[in-house]
Amino acid sequence: MLNGEECDMSGWDMNNCPVRDVIDRIAGKWSTLILEALAQRPYRFSELRRMVPDISQRMLTQTLRDLQRDGYIDRQVFPTKPPSVEYRMTELGHSLFAPLSRVLAWAADNHPAVKAARARYDESELA
Amino acid sequence: MLNGEECDMSGWDMNNCPVRDVIDRIAGKWSTLILEALAQRPYRFSELRRMVPDISQRMLTQTLRDLQRDGYIDRQVFPTKPPSVEYRMTELGHSLFAPLSRVLAWAADNHPAVKAARARYDESELA
DNA sequence: CAGCATCCCGAGGGATACTG
DNA sequence: CAGTATCCCTCGGGATGCTG
Numbered sequence: 169m170l171n172g173e174e175c176d177m178s179g180w181d182m183n184n185c186p187v188r189d190v191i192d193r194i195a196g197k198w199s200t201l202i203l204e205a206l207a208q209r210p211y212r213f214s215e216l217r218r219m220v221p222d223i224s225q226r227m228l229t230q231t232l233r234d235l236q237r238d239g240y241i242d243r244q245v246f247p248t249k250p251p252s253v254e255y256r257m258t259e260l261g262h263s264l265f266a267p268l269s270r271v272l273a274w275a276a277d278n279h280p281a282v283k284a285a286r287a288r289y290d291e292s293e294l295a
Numbered sequence: 296m297l298n299g300e301e302c303d304m305s306g307w308d309m310n311n312c313p314v315r316d317v318i319d320r321i322a323g324k325w326s327t328l329i330l331e332a333l334a335q336r337p338y339r340f341s342e343l344r345r346m347v348p349d350i351s352q353r354m355l356t357q358t359l360r361d362l363q364r365d366g367y368i369d370r371q372v373f374p375t376k377p378p379s380v381e382y383r384m385t386e387l388g389h390s391l392f393a394p395l396s397r398v399l400a401w402a403a404d405n406h407p408a409v410k411a412a413r414a415r416y417d418e419s420e421l422a
Numbered sequence: 423c424a425g426c427a428t429c430c431c432g433a434g435g436g437a438t439a440c441t442g
Numbered sequence: 443c444a445g446t447a448t449c450c451c452t453c454g455g456g457a458t459g460c461t462g
Contacts, residue, residue: 239412
């Protein structure tokens with residue numbers, strides 16, 4: 169990575185860079201929020217909806233499918249009536265979330281610094 | 296984060312969640328590539344272009360501006376002729392790249408596992 | 423309850439041409 | 443060399459309505 173091994177810009181064409189292939193998925197608008205929730209414990213569809221109130225059920229479904237497809241979460245259907253579905257983070261998902269949560273924590277911690285940098289930049293721009 | 300402190304889904308409305316505010320920027324298509332390059336050493340505009348061959352100069356300029364605005368990189372102009380500009384990662388940028396590079400490394404390491412998961416999913420889908 | 427189908431919009435981003 | 447300026451188009455994602 170750092171030495172240009174995995175996704176060397178000069179070697180890969182963008183469309184099949186393995187790092188991008190993975191990153192693009194978790195870079196979606198809702199992925200990290202869902203992962204954050206399921207990192208704690210399994211949740212049902214309606215529970216997740218309540219936890220991420222601004223998400224549409226369309227995007228919740230789609231994001232869950234994408235995360236499931238990439239192997240980060242499992243979907244288990246209980247054939248009750250009415251049906252109930254539980255989503256649970258897989259081992260792969262947890263192993264991803266370990267480093268990912270560090271970045272999220274960094275973002276939370278350094279948000280003030282970033283906001284300050286933006287203010288400084290915008291200030292110097294209004295020439 | 297994990298305990299719902301920083302970006303508690305039930306508390307924040309999406310549009311001013313501090314974590315998203317930071318993450319959305321570095322989740323852009325080219326940001327990580329540029330950060331990866333500048334984490335190693337400073338580079339000039341044309342050098343970066345060569346390192347990320349698929350980027351348009353429009354997006355290179357724009358991504359550099361965004362990263363600069365958020366305080367991750369510095370821009371230094373040398374008034375030579377023709378002009379030369381050097382981009383250099385700041386301390387804030389390096390402190391971000393530390394955890395970020397872990398995620399990128401994870402992505403590189405686990406790309407096969409993710410591809411396998413996708414294959415399994417797609418297989419089971421073509422009912 | 424947990425979806426799927428449809429319509430629709432705006433932002434992100436590509437291609438091309440021009441400049442200090 | 444290091445940009446800026448336009449045009450254009452894809453596609454992520456919102457809103458709404460319907461189903462097993």
